[in-house]
């Protein structure tokens with residue numbers, strides 16, 4: 390629901406980069422979006438299209454990559470990707486953050502970011 | 515001549531809110547204030563639960579303050595005011611959630627000097643607050659049995675990101691033909707450290723247990 394306002398902040402940061410490097414044209418912007426965020430990719434794409442109109446980012450490709458959820462287990466020290474388990478009865482994937490090694494509850498370390506990873510752009514030689 | 519560059523930016527757009535949340539947290543800890551953020555659907559019982567806790571805190575000689583977040587209106591603000599505690603009303607307008615920045619401003623407006631506990635009631639929403647931690651010690655998510663028994667399955671992530679899960683309106687469970695155990699099991703299946711408490715805020719049941727879990 391807040392994709393547009395998050396994308397507005399992304400756009401602000403992108404424009405700062407553009408000023409810093411004097412982009413002549415932009416080919417691609419790569420976003421890494423955590424799987425634990427509530428940001429729908431389609432709505433992010435739509436907002437990007439609307440917000441980039443008339444800027445140097447107009448017409449560039451927005452690539453969105455998933456960032457996994459990482460968990461930490463204080464019982465056994467496991468650190469790694471948090472599991473999602475299939476819930477066939479519900480036709481959906483449920484997150485489960487119990488430790489894959491010892492089954493104890495864990496803490497979520499990451500997976501709730503929205504990171505501007507890369508910008509592929511043309512600049513003056 | 516132009517050349518193509520590939521710039522590694524590495525900037526987290528949601529990170530700004532998290533930074534501000536950490537700032538709020540440090541500020542509250544330095545003031546010696548325990549803080550709690552209540553999220554949950556509209557009508558799940560967030561306000562009534564906080565009201566119940568406020569009254570029991572009075573008996574313990576502890577003073578609470580409230581930041582009441584809502585899209586619009588002063589209803590919750592007026593309800594909290596009746597308890598004689600400091601309240602700041604925050605209307606988010608179109609936004610679907612409070613963020614750390616709004617909380618920072620609300621803290622500016624509040625006289626925090628003799629507060630022991632701060633409650634933040636988030637906008638009624640089981641989705642958007644998930645992306646915006648506020649900097650409280652504990653986030654509690656409230657789900658009521660009147661919403662059915664599948665709310666945790668439908669919105670697992672906000673429950674997984676919360677420290678305490680409150681299953682409220684258990685007085686209505688039978689009438690709704692909803693078994694609170696289903697919610698309880700779904701909460702445990704998330705595999706997080708979240709503690710689950712069942713309450714009936716209307717008749718003041720489970721509030722003491724909830725306060726034990728919140729350590730107040």
Ligand SMILES: Nc1nc2c(ncn2[C@@H]2O[C@H](COP(=O)(O)OP(=O)(O)O)[C@@H](O)[C@H]2O)c(=O)[nH]1
Pocket residue numbers: 554555556557558559560561562563638682683684685686713714715716717
């Ligand atoms: N029967 C019953 N009603 C409740 C309970 N908790 C809240 N309510 C009622 O549900 C309605 C919504 O509660 P409120 O605290 O305003 O919900 P909020 O929108 O989450 O703040 C009010 O009419 C409350 O009196 C409960 O445990 N049992």
Ligand SMILES: [Mg+2]
Pocket residue numbers: 560561590635
């Ligand atoms: Mg309320």
Ligand SMILES: [Zn+2]
Pocket residue numbers: 462463464465466467488489490491492493
């Ligand atoms: Zn483990």
